[in-house]
Amino acid sequence: MTESPETNKTLSIAIVSGKGGVGKTNIALNLGFALHQQGHSLVLLDADLGLANLDVLLGLSPEKNLQDLLAGENPDNIVVPLAPEGFDFLPSASGVAELVELDEDIQGVLMHKLDSLFRRYDFLLLDLGAGINPTVLAFAAMPQERVIVITPEPTSLTDSYALIKVLSTQHNVRNFHIVVNMAETTKEGQTAFNRLAQACERFLNLPVRLLGIIHRDPMVTESVRHQVPLLKFAPTCQAAQDICDIAQKIAERRSKLAELIARSPVLKSIV
Ligand SMILES: Nc1ncnc2c1ncn2[C@@H]1O[C@H](COP(=O)(O)OP(=O)(O)OP(=O)(O)O)[C@@H](O)[C@H]1O
Ligand SMILES: [Mg+2]
Numbered sequence: 001m002t003e004s005p006e007t008n009k010t011l012s013i014a015i016v017s018g019k020g021g022v023g024k025t026n027i028a029l030n031l032g033f034a035l036h037q038q039g040h041s042l043v044l045l046d047a048d049l050g051l052a053n054l055d056v057l058l059g060l061s062p063e064k065n066l067q068d069l070l071a072g073e074n075p076d077n078i079v080v081p082l083a084p085e086g087f088d089f090l091p092s093a094s095g096v097a098e099l100v101e102l103d104e105d106i107q108g109v110l111m112h113k114l115d116s117l118f119r120r121y122d123f124l125l126l127d128l129g130a131g132i133n134p135t136v137l138a139f140a141a142m143p144q145e146r147v148i149v150i151t152p153e154p155t156s157l158t159d160s161y162a163l164i165k166v167l168s169t170q171h172n173v174r175n176f177h178i179v180v181n182m183a184e185t186t187k188e189g190q191t192a193f194n195r196l197a198q199a200c201e202r203f204l205n206l207p208v209r210l211l212g213i214i215h216r217d218p219m220v221t222e223s224v225r226h227q228v229p230l231l232k233f234a235p236t237c238q239a240a241q242d243i244c245d246i247a248q249k250i251a252e253r254r255s256k257l258a259e260l261i262a263r264s265p266v267l268k269s270i271v
Contacts, residue, residue, distance in 0.1 A: 009261070011254040012124040012143035014047070018159025020130035022149045023181040026220060026230065027243065028127035029057055033231040034247035035123055036087040040254075042123035043079065045114070046092035047139045050129045055091050058082065059227035062091040070110055075117045085229065088121070107138045122254065131159075132166050141171035145253070147211060151182045152192040161199050168206055176200075177211040179246060189213030212246035214239050 015028045025048070032044040046054040046066075055062055064078040069090075080089045118124045126143060129136050140146055146167070150160045160178075167173040178196060183189030193210045200206045217239035223230040231240050 009254070009258045010118045010121050010124055011145065011250070011257060012118055012126070013145045013147060013250065014126040014128055014140050014143045015147050015149060016128045016136070016140045016163065017130050017149045017156070018132070018161070018163040019151075019153075019156045022130070022151050022156055023214070023220070024130070024149050025054055025057060025127050026224065027147075027149060027179065027181065027214070028125050029054060029229050030231045030240070030243045031247050031250065032087050032123075032125050033085060033229045034244050035125075035251060036085065037231070038247060038251055040122040040251060041087070041120075042125060043088040043090055043117070043121050045090045045124060045126045047126040048129040049092055049135055054089065054127055057224060057227060057229075058085075058089065060089075060091075062089075065091040065093045066110070067093040069113055070106065075113065079117070085232075090117075104138075107135070111138075111142055123250075132163055137167065137171060140167060141173050144257075145175060145177060146173065147177050147179050148208075149179050149181050150192060150196060152180065152184075152188050157192060157196050157199075160196055164196075164200055164206070164208065165204060168204055174206065176206070176208040178208050179211050179214060181214045182216040183213050184216055186213055186215075189215075211249060212242060214242040214246070 015024045017024050028044060032042055035042050044054065049066070060080065062080055064073060069075060069078055078090060080091065082089050124143065126139060128139050148160050148164065150156045164176055178193055180189035180192050183192070190213065193213075197208050197210070200208045215238045217237050219234040219237040220230055220239050223233035226233060230237070231243065234240055
């Protein structure tokens with residue numbers, strides 16, 4: 001398992017969406033790939049407890065998963081070091097009812113166990129299920145940062161707004177980064193972001209940031225069909241380039257946060 005030499009500087013990021021099928025799993029996997037290529041250590045957690053499918057995208061059949069972690073298994077026996085991808089993967093348990101409907105005590109235990117694991121890495125990426133069920137919300141509220149994936153479709157915008165609303169009003173989350181996926185053009189992506197940002201500003205008094213726009217690209221579907229991460233399958237295609245740009249921004253954000261923490265004795269004492 002790869003260990004970060006800089007402890008306590010893990011940036012945890014949940015990849016979430018209101019509407020399903022907007023590209024979260026592909027984005028999580030390929031952001032992981034890009035961040036690793038840029039020299040960072042990371043673990044990718046399949047936190048889609050309903051329909052886990054990162055293992056399918058990776059062509060894996062892992063023996064152990066999050067459920068074993070809950071049952072007391074050592075995380076080192078569950079994490080799968082991905083070769084040749086070079087980062088670690090923590091599989092979920094697909095379709096396990098008890099996990100989908102985790103009660104709050106169990107959620108707390110899981111979060112605690114995961115926390116000690118996270119700290120070994122530069123980045124923790126969580127691929128979540130869609131929607132606003134309590135388990136999704138608990139996982140979405142836990143990390144330091146959230147990437148809300150939207151598409152230009154009106155239903156995606158309304159569902160993302162509902163997700164942001166419930167996270168901000170019921171879970172006190174205030175920082176949201178938006179990625180517009182499957183944009184036909186940069187302009188279409190920007191317009192979709194503007195619509196969501198205006199609604200959040202106007203009705204929730206909440207500024208949201210645009211992290212990036214990923215273009216619709218037939219290579220994404222091809223890479224899924226071949227069970228190979230897009231960045232490996234077609235590294236020069238438009239969507240791969242867009243994801244690399246987003247990874248770069250995420251890495252810069254981690255450096256900035258680490259600098260802030262290093263300069264502030266108060267922050268240093270609480271992280
Ligand atoms: N930029 C893109 N261009 C073209 N197709 C895309 C793009 N991003 C994702 N897709 C396609 O959209 C489909 C759904 O992607 P993915 O499984 O990553 O979504 P998801 O948000 O994780 O879904 P779920 O909510 O079910 O977990 C995939 O078949 C993928 O090929
Ligand atoms: Mg998914």
